[in-house]
Amino acid sequence: MAELEEQISRLTCKFIDPKLENQYKEMKWEKNSNYIWNLMILGHIIFLLIILDDIKQLGIQPIYISVQIICSVALYFLLFYEEYRKEYYDIYFTLTIPTLMINGAYHYYMDPDALFGPGAAALPLLTLLFFTIYPVDFLNGFFIVTTSVSAFLIYLLEVDIISGEQIPYLLVIPFVYGVFVKRSNEFKNRIDYIKTEELKILRVKAQKASKAKSDFLANMSHELRTPLNAIIGYSEMLMEEAEDDGLDTYSEDLNKINSSGEHLLTLINDILDLSKIEAGKMELHVEEFDFENHLKQIEATAKPLVEKNGNEFVIEKPEDLGKLTNDQTKLRQILFNMISNAAKFTKKGTVTLGITKYNEKVRFAVTDTGIGMNAEQLGKVFEEFTQAESSTSKDYGGTGLGLPISKKMTKMMGGVMEVESEEGRGTTFSITIPIVVQEE
Numbered sequence: 001m002a003e004l005e006e007q008i009s010r011l012t013c014k015f016i017d018p019k020l021e022n023q024y025k026e027m028k029w030e031k032n033s034n035y036i037w038n039l040m041i042l043g044h045i046i047f048l049l050i051i052l053d054d055i056k057q058l059g060i061q062p063i064y065i066s067v068q069i070i071c072s073v074a075l076y077f078l079l080f081y082e083e084y085r086k087e088y089y090d091i092y093f094t095l096t097i098p099t100l101m102i103n104g105a106y107h108y109y110m111d112p113d114a115l116f117g118p119g120a121a122a123l124p125l126l127t128l129l130f131f132t133i134y135p136v137d138f139l140n141g142f143f144i145v146t147t148s149v150s151a152f153l154i155y156l157l158e159v160d161i162i163s164g165e166q167i168p169y170l171l172v173i174p175f176v177y178g179v180f181v182k183r184s185n186e187f188k189n190r191i192d193y194i195k196t197e198e199l200k201i202l203r204v205k206a207q208k209a210s211k212a213k214s215d216f217l218a219n220m221s222h223e224l225r226t227p228l229n230a231i232i233g234y235s236e237m238l239m240e241e242a243e244d245d246g247l248d249t250y251s252e253d254l255n256k257i258n259s260s261g262e263h264l265l266t267l268i269n270d271i272l273d274l275s276k277i278e279a280g281k282m283e284l285h286v287e288e289f290d291f292e293n294h295l296k297q298i299e300a301t302a303k304p305l306v307e308k309n310g311n312e313f314v315i316e317k318p319e320d321l322g323k324l325t326n327d328q329t330k331l332r333q334i335l336f337n338m339i340s341n342a343a344k345f346t347k348k349g350t351v352t353l354g355i356t357k358y359n360e361k362v363r364f365a366v367t368d369t370g371i372g373m374n375a376e377q378l379g380k381v382f383e384e385f386t387q388a389e390s391s392t393s394k395d396y397g398g399t400g401l402g403l404p405i406s407k408k409m410t411k412m413m414g415g416v417m418e419v420e421s422e423e424g425r426g427t428t429f430s431i432t433i434p435i436v437v438q439e440e
Contacts, residue, residue, distance in 0.1 A: 007194065090136045101148035126149055127145055130144050285327050285329070305339070314351070335353070345370040360435055361433065371423075372423045381403060415434065
């Protein structure tokens, strides 16, 4: 906080940096432009009523009327020309309001017998009101209040409406309080502005850094996958040769290399898919295909994974699945992510893929009888790099990217991904997508 306050002048309550001061004034104008226009109109109406009352009591005084006309012309000019109002509104308030107040006090001074309507109570009210209603900086506000109130204070003392003993109560106390409030608000608003600008800069930097990271990873797809695929391929070849030569010890070690390579490739694929989505480089390759055949491929791939933990894999589907118009690869990836996730958290249970068609949409729901999730875990199930609990990654593995990527892909297809779960009683992940996906 102290570092922020050092950027603001203690005397003027303005930013020491002229560029920052101009930016702040621009922000204030955008925020207060309508308020300034309305304040000018309302103030003019109030002064018109006062002028009519003054003329009724005191008659027409040439100096008084001339000052009122000059101030009114300046007002109308600023009301009709916004570019000038933006540039000179603070000067208008700073000079015009004190001028009108001094002119009013002078008018009453011309005839001591005239009745001053608001009376002495106007002084503390004007002091506090003028400090708060005018959208000018601290020094300008200080000048408006000092000159305006002093003019009427001198008049009231001259005609014996108030005495010197009343000045602390009518002027000093409200004046000191008004200065304190105006100064405090000015400092607070400027510090808040600095914080907001710094947050904007940090947000832009973070967005640029995130985009640079996503662009880098999306462009590194080939460079990362190619050598890893080579490692996996050569390890498979060496495993076959080791088995043929009866080198069981080497075969076990090569199998570990192959398994680790496959696991690493899966993690890299997830990260690259997420990065492509963030970088806006992932596209749907939409085509019409027979879903029955597509489902057989998914079943062939997913069934061994589900049965690995002693689970039963069940598919519930309508008689005629017909054709879908979608990206086959990405739809298969989404369904496989949901099925593999269910298989991972279910042991000696059942994993069910339910398919339902209605209207122009199709719903795929994967239900398991696994460990389930509580409300807190459900709230962060689609967060990237996040597992339901800190121990989940250790016990079950994974990066926490499969479901977030699936949800983003589902959204790209014009669909929605949902989850229902009860702790200890299983989970259902579902996607609902159009039968015919429109390619953007």
